[in-house]
Amino acid sequence: MQSAQTGNDVRVERLIEWLRDAHAMEAQAETMLNKQAARIENYPELKARIEQHIVETQNQARLIESCLQRYDKSYSGIKDLGGKMMAMGQAMGGMMVSDEIVKGAQMGYVFENLEIASYTILIAAAEALGDTQTQQICERILQEEIAMAEWMRQHLPQITQAYLTRAVTPDVEAKR
Ligand code: MG
Ligand code: FE
Numbered sequence: 001m002q003s004a005q006t007g008n009d010v011r012v013e014r015l016i017e018w019l020r021d022a023h024a025m026e027a028q029a030e031t032m033l034n035k036q037a038a039r040i041e042n043y044p045e046l047k048a049r050i051e052q053h054i055v056e057t058q059n060q061a062r063l064i065e066s067c068l069q070r071y072d073k074s075y076s077g078i079k080d081l082g083g084k085m086m087a088m089g090q091a092m093g094g095m096m097v098s099d100e101i102v103k104g105a106q107m108g109y110v111f112e113n114l115e116i117a118s119y120t121i122l123i124a125a126a127e128a129l130g131d132t133q134t135q136q137i138c139e140r141i142l143q144e145e146i147a148m149a150e151w152m153r154q155h156l157p158q159i160t161q162a163y164l165t166r167a168v169t170p171d172v173e174a175k176r
Contacts, residue, residue: 011125011128011129012071012129014125015122015125015126015129015131015134016068016071016072018118018121018122018125019064019067019068019071019122019134020068021118022064022118022119022122023061023064023065023068023077025114025115025118026057026060026061026064027061027077029057029111029115030054030057030058030061032107032108032111033050033053033054033057033108034054036050036104036108037050037051037054039100039176040101040176041173041176042101042166042173042174042176043101043159043162043176045155046101046105046155046159049148049151049155050108053144053148056144056148060141060144061077063137063140063141064137064141065077066137067131067133067134067137067138070133070134097175098174098175099163099174099175100175100176101159101163101174101175101176102159102160102163105152105155105156105159106156108152109149109152109153109156112145112148112149112152113149115145115149116142116145116146116149119138119139119141119142119145120142122134122138123135123138123139123142126138163175
């Protein structure tokens with residue numbers, strides 16, 4: 001069997017590729033969450049939880065960068081920024097709907113679960129390669145994504161009902 005550290009090991013290539021995907025995903029998450037938090041006016045609990053997760057997300061991006069830099073010292077995340085544009089488009093699309101707050105929370109829950117799947121894959125790959133640093137970092141990030149997904153799932157009913165209550169109240173804005 002080949003050494004895990006040789007440059008032409010396809011498993012290392014995949015791990016690096018998946019780390020880059022994760023980095024792009026976090027950049028996209030940051031853009032999306034910033035946009036959401038900035039627009040929320042009437043749902044302070046959701047806004048506060050999103051703001052907490054923005055700080056976590058920025059730190060996650062730095063942690064993934066550190067994993068990539070251990071394989072490639074010259075790594076810079078510049079090439080991973082395509083997702084930022086996509087995220088901007090998604091966030092703007094959400095503004096057009098009158099149930100923006102509900103759709104945003106729904107999308108947020110879906111996105112956290114995408115992140116959970118991505119880090120579960122990265123943990124397995126890092127473990128297979130004996131890269132314990134990457135494995136531990138991804139395990140730590142995974143816990144934050146699980147906590148955020150769980151918070152969203154638990155609060156979706158409350159957000160939905162608060163939205164509906166506001167929607168039927170005259171002169172009260174419900175959408176954000
Ligand atoms: Mg994340
Ligand atoms: Fe997340």
